[in-house]
Amino acid sequence: MWVVGSGQLHYSVPEEAKHGTFVGRIAQDLGLELAELVPRLFQLDSKGRGDLLEVNLQNGILFVNSRIDREELCGRSAECSIHLEVIVDRPLQVFHVDVEVRDINDNPPVFPATQKNLFIAESRPLDSRFPLEGASDADIGGNALLTYRLSPNEYFSLDVPTSNQQVKPLGLVLRKPLDREETPELHLLLTATDGGKPELTGTVQVLITVLDVNDNAPVFDRTLYTVKLPENVSIGTLVIHPNASDLDEGLNGDIIYSFSSDVSPDIKSKFHMDPVSGAITVIGHMDFEESRAHKIPVEAVDKGFPPLAGHCTVLVEVVDVNDNAPQLIIKTLSLPVKEDAQLGTVIALISVTDLDADANGQVTCSLTPHVPFKLVSTYKNYYSLVLDSALDRESVSAYELVVTARDGGSPSLWATATVSVEVADVNDNAPAFTQSEYTVFVKENNPPGCHIFTVSAGDADAQENALVSYSLVERRVGARALSNYVSVHSESGKVYALQPLDHEELELLQFQVSARDAGVPPLGSNVTLQVFVLDENDNAPALLAPRMRGTDGAVSELVLRSVGAGVVVGKVRAVDADSGYNAWLSYEVQPETVSARIPFRVGLYTGEISTTRALDETDAPRHRLLVLVKDHGEPALTATATVLVSLVDSGQAPKASSRASLGATGPEVTLVDVNVYLIIAICAVSSLLVLTLLLYTALRCSALPTEGECTLGKPTLVCSSEVGSWSYSQQRRQRVCSGEGPPKTDLMAFSPGLSPCAGSTERTGEPSASSDLSGKVGCSSILFIYIIIYFFLKDIFNYSQGPNSFIHFSRNPA
Numbered sequence: 001m002w003v004v005g006s007g008q009l010h011y012s013v014p015e016e017a018k019h020g021t022f023v024g025r026i027a028q029d030l031g032l033e034l035a036e037l038v039p040r041l042f043q044l045d046s047k048g049r050g051d052l053l054e055v056n057l058q059n060g061i062l063f064v065n066s067r068i069d070r071e072e073l074c075g076r077s078a079e080c081s082i083h084l085e086v087i088v089d090r091p092l093q094v095f096h097v098d099v100e101v102r103d104i105n106d107n108p109p110v111f112p113a114t115q116k117n118l119f120i121a122e123s124r125p126l127d128s129r130f131p132l133e134g135a136s137d138a139d140i141g142g143n144a145l146l147t148y149r150l151s152p153n154e155y156f157s158l159d160v161p162t163s164n165q166q167v168k169p170l171g172l173v174l175r176k177p178l179d180r181e182e183t184p185e186l187h188l189l190l191t192a193t194d195g196g197k198p199e200l201t202g203t204v205q206v207l208i209t210v211l212d213v214n215d216n217a218p219v220f221d222r223t224l225y226t227v228k229l230p231e232n233v234s235i236g237t238l239v240i241h242p243n244a245s246d247l248d249e250g251l252n253g254d255i256i257y258s259f260s261s262d263v264s265p266d267i268k269s270k271f272h273m274d275p276v277s278g279a280i281t282v283i284g285h286m287d288f289e290e291s292r293a294h295k296i297p298v299e300a301v302d303k304g305f306p307p308l309a310g311h312c313t314v315l316v317e318v319v320d321v322n323d324n325a326p327q328l329i330i331k332t333l334s335l336p337v338k339e340d341a342q343l344g345t346v347i348a349l350i351s352v353t354d355l356d357a358d359a360n361g362q363v364t365c366s367l368t369p370h371v372p373f374k375l376v377s378t379y380k381n382y383y384s385l386v387l388d389s390a391l392d393r394e395s396v397s398a399y400e401l402v403v404t405a406r407d408g409g410s411p412s413l414w415a416t417a418t419v420s421v422e423v424a425d426v427n428d429n430a431p432a433f434t435q436s437e438y439t440v441f442v443k444e445n446n447p448p449g450c451h452i453f454t455v456s457a458g459d460a461d462a463q464e465n466a467l468v469s470y471s472l473v474e475r476r477v478g479a480r481a482l483s484n485y486v487s488v489h490s491e492s493g494k495v496y497a498l499q500p501l502d503h504e505e506l507e508l509l510q511f512q513v514s515a516r517d518a519g520v521p522p523l524g525s526n527v528t529l530q531v532f533v534l535d536e537n538d539n540a541p542a543l544l545a546p547r548m549r550g551t552d553g554a555v556s557e558l559v560l561r562s563v564g565a566g567v568v569v570g571k572v573r574a575v576d577a578d579s580g581y582n583a584w585l586s587y588e589v590q591p592e593t594v595s596a597r598i599p600f601r602v603g604l605y606t607g608e609i610s611t612t613r614a615l616d617e618t619d620a621p622r623h624r625l626l627v628l629v630k631d632h633g634e635p636a637l638t639a640t641a642t643v644l645v646s647l648v649d650s651g652q653a654p655k656a657s658s659r660a661s662l663g664a665t666g667p668e669v670t671l672v673d674v675n676v677y678l679i680i681a682i683c684a685v686s687s688l689l690v691l692t693l694l695l696y697t698a699l700r701c702s703a704l705p706t707e708g709e710c711t712l713g714k715p716t717l718v719c720s721s722e723v724g725s726w727s728y729s730q731q732r733r734q735r736v737c738s739g740e741g742p743p744k745t746d747l748m749a750f751s752p753g754l755s756p757c758a759g760s761t762e763r764t765g766e767p768s769a770s771s772d773l774s775g776k777v778g779c780s781s782i783l784f785i786y787i788i789i790y791f792f793l794k795d796i797f798n799y800s801q802g803p804n805s806f807i808h809f810s811r812n813p814a
Helices: 070-074 265-270 653-664 667-703 758-764 770-801
Strands: 002-004 009-014 023-024 044-047 051-056 061-064 079-090 090-104 115-121 129-132 146-148 156-159 169-172 185-193 201-210 224-230 236-239 254-259 271-273 280-284 294-303 308-320 327-332 346-352 363-367 373-379 382-387 400-406 414-424 435-443 450-453 468-472 486-488 494-497 508-517 525-534 554-562 569-570 586-589 601-604 608-611 622-628 638-648 717-719 747-749
Touching: 009 023, 051 254, 070 090, 115 129, 129 271, 146 156, 156 271, 169 280, 201 622, 224 236, 254 271, 254 508, 265 271, 271 294, 271 308, 327 400, 327 414, 327 747, 346 363, 400 525, 414 468, 435 450, 468 486, 468 601, 486 508, 554 569, 569 638
Parallel strands: 002 090, 009 090, 115 201, 224 308, 435 525, 554 638
Antiparallel strands: 023 061, 044 079, 051 061, 079 090, 129 169, 146 185, 156 169, 185 201, 236 280, 254 294, 271 280, 294 308, 327 346, 346 382, 363 400, 373 382, 400 414, 450 494, 468 508, 486 494, 508 525, 569 608, 586 622, 601 608, 622 638, 717 747
16 A cells, blocks of 8 residues: 655755765654664665765664765755655655755855956046956855955945846946056956855956047946747847947947857857847747846947947846646556555556746646556655556456646646556466366277377466366276276376276266366366277177087087977077177078088077978988177177087987977967967066056155145166167176266166155155155066066066077167
């Protein structure tokens, strides 16, 4: 916060004081502790006056550091002071101190020249006055109050003007008639003494040459002419036309005008006087700020011999015009500005100056509109640029502020200065992903360390606050840690699979990646990745162990010779651990084993071995079939099963094959009976299922409150695999892992649900006991129905397929 020092300190010090001269106890007078001067960054600014004054930070004393010359600092100004700014930090404070420089009598009076030559005709009457250029003293006040004395002589006395006749020059007054023949020359000494202590003096030699003849000097209308000129007057402008007259005639009455011989070079550079007409014109630049008045000594000299001269003074007063624009000085204190900076924070200090006077030098400052900053006036022409409203670097990262200073002249002049304010970033934005969830598909058996996906999060902050690093949100995937499966690069966000993934073990891997910036404090966000492991055909079909197996691993089947065409005599059973088409199996007899005499074929998709024709006595008693089991993957994988079919007569068949002999005698009747049984079983099971669902719905609705609206929920079937599979392995269980909870089975059935009743929850806040009971009864009933269906169908199919058959389930609903 900006705190302005109350009031203003005043000190005084004599000029030409020695180094180390005590000025004042500035720290004590400002109410500052000595111990806090260095920590608070005590600064002393003398506004361009160099290092004239310094402060001892150990004792807080303001002392003279280098030579102070009042005349060099302020010229002949009556008041002379050094303005100091004291700036301390934490909190920021500014104090203003004025140190008055007192004048000492260190400058003696000085005449324009060491010798003054005067030519005076002997015919000049008594009391004639001859002007002299007085001495000047660079000091002020009493030190510059001069007194003059003339060396003793009998011809001239010194005429010193009174205080109210300062414009009237110093002069010599003739007290005794001159006689050139008696005294052709006079040597006088004029001494000027100032009023200081000790007194200082200056002298000039006055050489008077006595001339003869021409006894009438030119005379001006007035001894003093006053003219006012604006400082922007153009070159060639007429200032004044002083007029002088001479009573003599001829050459003694012809007048030549000129400036006095001892006029300053500055007057000669700014004005010109016509020697014939006496007109004074402007030839140089007039500047009010440089000099507010010009005193021009003018003389008119006739052409007589000796020439006589008349004198007057032209006083030119320069009138100020608004020709100086304000000047801006900006001190930047605290840049860049943090976007969370508090309101009122001081950004910069601004000082304004205008060299013009009065209204032309009165300056007002303004700031660019619609910015979160404002100007606060602190002292005279000093301003502070402070924060006025909250900053947001992500909206505006920098401001170009224009400070305008305008004076009160007519027309007014102005100046502008630009302040570049950079807004420093703070960590107020967390990294953000473009999506809250990503779905990734990866083929199984990937090489370890392969790149599977890249996450990317953006951060609206800058520099280290926008430097995003990525990491895994560690969780358990079953019995193992997530970091055993995947990793993420901390800088690039690339996700790598650390080990080959197996679709048969893990179909879905769900985890989170965290993005965190490098700010203080760090901010972060998470994104969910669902990695689906796609199946590859990496498992060959596996043959299931038959009930009857020979010594060489072949499957043995006994078939009655009386079996007709189309009768199933055996079955090749195989499963594939893959899914989808990769697990869809087909069966075929290898071509090299097929001959025209073999009366058997195998079902393309069932693996059932059936007769192609009725068997007769000519068929060989034993047939060897090589069945090729092939999946539909790319490339296809195969397995080979050997089936030994033995033909036996009716009397040789074991008891276990009696059902097959009955099939041989009356296959058509058996098939018809089986179809009837199947139809009856399907109808009975369907009716029982519908009845159970109706009973479950009635129990649920009767348990709900009468008030409120209840809606029967839609049953939902959730399968973990969209592709499905064509076979089922009893030795494997598929798992879908998301990093949370136990593994999920391949097929989940959810019982129908009812939406909660608004009226009931508002009264009690919890479900009723009858609703829980009905839900348990419904779930138990459906499970009971599924068990009945399973065993009933199993018995029916086993009965219809023969003693060596068992049911074969497929994971694919088709």
